[in-house]
Amino acid sequence: MVSRLASTRSTLPILSHIQLSTDRGRLKLQATDLEIGIKTWIGAKVEKEGSVTVPGRLISEFVSMNTDKKLNLIIKDQTLNITSERFQANIKGTSSEEFPLIPQVKEESFISVPAKTLEEAIREVIIAVALDETRPALSGVYLKTEDSKLKMVATDSYRLAEKTIPLENKAATQKAGVIIPAKTMHELLRILGAIASEQVKIYLAQNQVQFNVDKNIELVSRLIEGTFPNYEQIIPTNYQTKISLEAEEFTNGLKVANLFARESANNIKIEIKTPGSLFIKAVAGQVGDNLSQISCQAEGNNTSVAFNAKFLLDALSVISSPKIDLEISGKLSPGVIRPADSKNYLYIIMPLRTEE
């Protein structure tokens, strides 16, 4: 759980280590990359208090390959001695005092969210986070509470994803909105995917956020400074054409079109000429062209608009609903994708300008 954060690519060698220490009758494991810290506790019989830091990858692989049932750990001269029925190892470590202190956020007011709900929400919005860091405020996931709702939002200015999570209790947090680095969200996803957890508590401080996953895991991260765009104003309030589609068939049609469109910056065109069929067109001068026909139910105007196929596919890859709605308002207005079975998620995508 912790050693994956202990990167061997860091310039500070100590950051490739994890810290093991006794803590009130349990063994505490920690790793940090100075921006994120993870702590976890496991049951142990402690005979004498102690602490050491050892290379994270080595101890993690040694323990996971060790098929014996019980491990004995002895720390001596900054070396960790691990023995079990069939395996013995001495792993050279460094003094625990050199290990960076991982901050602790005051566990006062918090937001509590079911682990599965949070995992799904992160997956649904993280696709829209900006990958470049030119606008730091866009390189993370925006989190804000509104009465008894938690909103998570991400945008790279070409598309925007917003998820609304209803909370059981009215949120009691001191801050209106915070931006959490994408890497922190990926680490949290990894933790939630690796263990069966029930509930996640989110604590906010001035510059930090802490996620407590059940009772044994804590993830602490810095926040991104800056102001998240006032995104609500760009959410379209109506549409000219609404298209209901099977997500799987639409995905398949887009993937086929993108074989051709990948030569032309993923530029594909969506056309409605009759209510029952959506056409996806891709033209790549060097390679050839493609036309896919998808059955749909369309209401409103006939339309023709160009999108980035990859951005449409990103949304389809995280929406679990078998049916989706695509709302279009002409060539120059953003399109909106919604799962047919929920009002809690929306994905806005800017159109591409074409010559025609």
Added chain:
Amino acid sequence: MVSRLASTRSTLPILSHIQLSTDRGRLKLQATDLEIGIKTWIGAKVEKEGSVTVPGRLISEFVSMNTDKKLNLIIKDQTLNITSERFQANIKGTSSEEFPLIPQVKEESFISVPAKTLEEAIREVIIAVALDETRPALSGVYLKTEDSKLKMVATDSYRLAEKTIPLENKAATQKAGVIIPAKTMHELLRILGAIASEQVKIYLAQNQVQFNVDKNIELVSRLIEGTFPNYEQIIPTNYQTKISLEAEEFTNGLKVANLFARESANNIKIEIKTPGSLFIKAVAGQVGDNLSQISCQAEGNNTSVAFNAKFLLDALSVISSPKIDLEISGKLSPGVIRPADSKNYLYIIMPLRTEE
């Protein structure tokens, strides 16, 4: 089947294409990298004869993503038009005449081997092929027939793998032994893994080998020139210590040891001090050390010998027998690994010299 050989990394653009042509009421597909050629035939209703070459990756992905049942292919002006119920595509190609001719080996005398047997044999010997090309004769798999046996051998001079396949009929080939490039063997493995095939016929010519997989696939390859080492003389004829081991437990012990040994060129030491236990030792000055104990049945002398852990693991990864025998004749002699349940495979591994 054929498009994977059509590499986009080739300097000749035509080699990233595959050729489609009508051939006596079927559709013939071909690709080549000039050293290897693959031909396959599929059923088709041919209305007019024709031929075209198109980018292999694009047509392969388009057809595999196309979920419609039936495809219509029309060749016009070197463009391939593919239509089906819901998808249409025009793929720009080049003239079929530019496509390199793939040679055909005279289908006269041949060796016939069950596909599964050949697939297993290739997997068992290809691990020992030399990866660098400084000695070309070692960069392929040596194939020779002896009465009613087919032998396949590979060595990189640090280890050697030999597989013997009993043949149903006495082989009638004109050549005593040939060396087949490792890449050809990997292509054949890929084909055998991708389709359920029964029988492979191997045809040999002066500079070429051809594998006919069932009736629809032909793989043609150049041979490597040069003389394969006279390896029989280095196969040990006896041993000082014979160790019987569970393959899985030995593998696990070696993998744990190699976590430490990877810092010191995979150098591990195997020790027998009592008949019931094998010890695996790894020492890495910077990192620490490790001692694993594996239960075994040993007969003969106590011993201590150093090997490359990765080379031992390579052999264990391809031997399907749950039990193996390890034969050792002191610090300076090669060790031999054999599956306990078969006399048809052996793997020889040179010891490492150590200071002690």
